[in-house]
Amino acid sequence: MTESKTTTIVGPWECPTGFLRNHDGDERRAFRGSDGRVSCVICATVAYDIPRELRAPVAALPMSMRELIACLTSSSMVDMPTFQLSAVADGRTEKIDSDRAAAAVAHGFDGAVFDNVRIALRVPPYAFETIEISYSSEDLKVAEAAPRPAHVDLSSLTDARPPQSVMKAAGELVTQGYDLIHMDTSGATMRVATFRKGQAAAPSHGITARVRWIASI
Numbered sequence: 001m002t003e004s005k006t007t008t009i010v011g012p013w014e015c016p017t018g019f020l021r022n023h024d025g026d027e028r029r030a031f032r033g034s035d036g037r038v039s040c041v042i043c044a045t046v047a048y049d050i051p052r053e054l055r056a057p058v059a060a061l062p063m064s065m066r067e068l069i070a071c072l073t074s075s076s077m078v079d080m081p082t083f084q085l086s087a088v089a090d091g092r093t094e095k096i097d098s099d100r101a102a103a104a105v106a107h108g109f110d111g112a113v114f115d116n117v118r119i120a121l122r123v124p125p126y127a128f129e130t131i132e133i134s135y136s137s138e139d140l141k142v143a144e145a146a147p148r149p150a151h152v153d154l155s156s157l158t159d160a161r162p163p164q165s166v167m168k169a170a171g172e173l174v175t176q177g178y179d180l181i182h183m184d185t186s187g188a189t190m191r192v193a194t195f196r197k198g199q200a201a202a203p204s205h206g207i208t209a210r211v212r213w214i215a216s217i
């Protein structure tokens, strides 16, 4: 991993990928760059930091979801555009407050206690590319029990000529067992690729990930 020419090291920082994957504290030592991303020598990733107010809600998410966020927000290549986590919310309160999430973790509950979860990510600074992940506790069970799709056809996505950040995210979603179930190119400039995990087991259930981007025409 080499340091990008336009980025300078600001100071020591905790590796966000190490936080998401529960690495030991000693293995989370990283450096924050002037572009706001964190470089970790130990896990060899460059990743956007997790906004402070989202740390407790993220800590309450199931490990499968934390792993997906780790994959979407990091890269082993400095020049690869990645997403940043921008919101974690549930259907009852819209925003999981830190105290409640921490209390749930203290009581040994997993993310499933928060029903109708929505997780939002964007590529800074303009958010021309976004991802919204949504699921209920039932969807989570369906997704975890479902077999991986044998083959995922991404041709409708590649035909829509998405930016590099979206292609990387699509690859991560497929690696995590998601299938591309719908590609919407009907909008003037908005493109929406809908991915789902668990689709094969129960067609209208499973974890849904909507990847949106503004097409450059």
Ligand SMILES: [Zn+2]
Pocket (backbone or CB within 6 Å): 015, 016, 017, 018, 027, 028, 030, 040, 041, 042, 043, 044, 045
């Ligand atoms: Zn790390």
